[in-house]
Amino acid sequence: MSTVVDARELTSIRAGRVLFEALSFKLEAGAVLYVAGPNGAGKSTLLRILAGLLRPLEGDVQLFGQALRHDPEHWQRQTLFIGHKPAVKPALTAIENIQLQAQLDGIQLDDPWALLEQVGLLGLEDIPAQQLSAGQQRRIALARLWYSSAKLWILDEPFTALDQVGIELLQQRFAAHQANQGSLILTSHQALTWRPKTLQVLELGEVAYE
Numbered sequence: 001m002s003t004v005v006d007a008r009e010l011t012s013i014r015a016g017r018v019l020f021e022a023l024s025f026k027l028e029a030g031a032v033l034y035v036a037g038p039n040g041a042g043k044s045t046l047l048r049i050l051a052g053l054l055r056p057l058e059g060d061v062q063l064f065g066q067a068l069r070h071d072p073e074h075w076q077r078q079t080l081f082i083g084h085k086p087a088v089k090p091a092l093t094a095i096e097n098i099q100l101q102a103q104l105d106g107i108q109l110d111d112p113w114a115l116l117e118q119v120g121l122l123g124l125e126d127i128p129a130q131q132l133s134a135g136q137q138r139r140i141a142l143a144r145l146w147y148s149s150a151k152l153w154i155l156d157e158p159f160t161a162l163d164q165v166g167i168e169l170l171q172q173r174f175a176a177h178q179a180n181q182g183s184l185i186l187t188s189h190q191a192l193t194w195r196p197k198t199l200q201v202l203e204l205g206e207v208a209y210e
Ligand SMILES: Nc1ncnc2c1ncn2[C@@H]1O[C@H](COP(=O)(O)OP(=O)(O)OP(=O)(O)O)[C@@H](O)[C@H]1O
Pocket: 014, 015, 019, 037, 038, 039, 040, 041, 042, 043, 044, 045, 046
């Protein structure tokens, strides 16, 4: 087993609150880390630190044996981060959004229509994203998971707004990623109905004030 994430002594203070202090954990290839905790506990903050988007006050993260500061491009190639708000362009259609996302990810999509079908949006391709429902917009954002070859996925509340079929579809995608030795870090306020092969739970709890 190889270590994908090695988080060492992470401390984060935001808005005068200690969210976590000297937090250390490791994640191995093919494992799932489920970050739980109440609103404001620091889940998104931790995920953004792990994705290299935010610096911890103290501590550091090694990804595939390398620190972010040594090779940010390596970090970007190996990780796929999807935040809790679907990053869709409201005036673009679903297919245009998917193509744009792929372009930004440096991927040439052979068949964007097949991808649209995979995420259950076929028939809605000509509608601007702003006229789609919250769950449909989420599906556009999550389409990245169907072409991503990143070994580590970091997903902030990916199930939000999805219906039961969408949740099942996403969990199947997670299972395929895991079977391929992919690792996953996610937050959710819903209990997982899928039982990953290797699951670690990190509970961020009540926070202390400075
Ligand atoms: N951009 C920011 N600047 C300053 N403080 C922030 C910022 N974003 C979040 N915070 C603070 O960090 C705390 C943790 O926020 P975070 O979004 O990490 O929590 P969370 O566990 O993901 O919450 P939720 O379950 O509501 O999504 C919040 O209470 C907030 O005060």
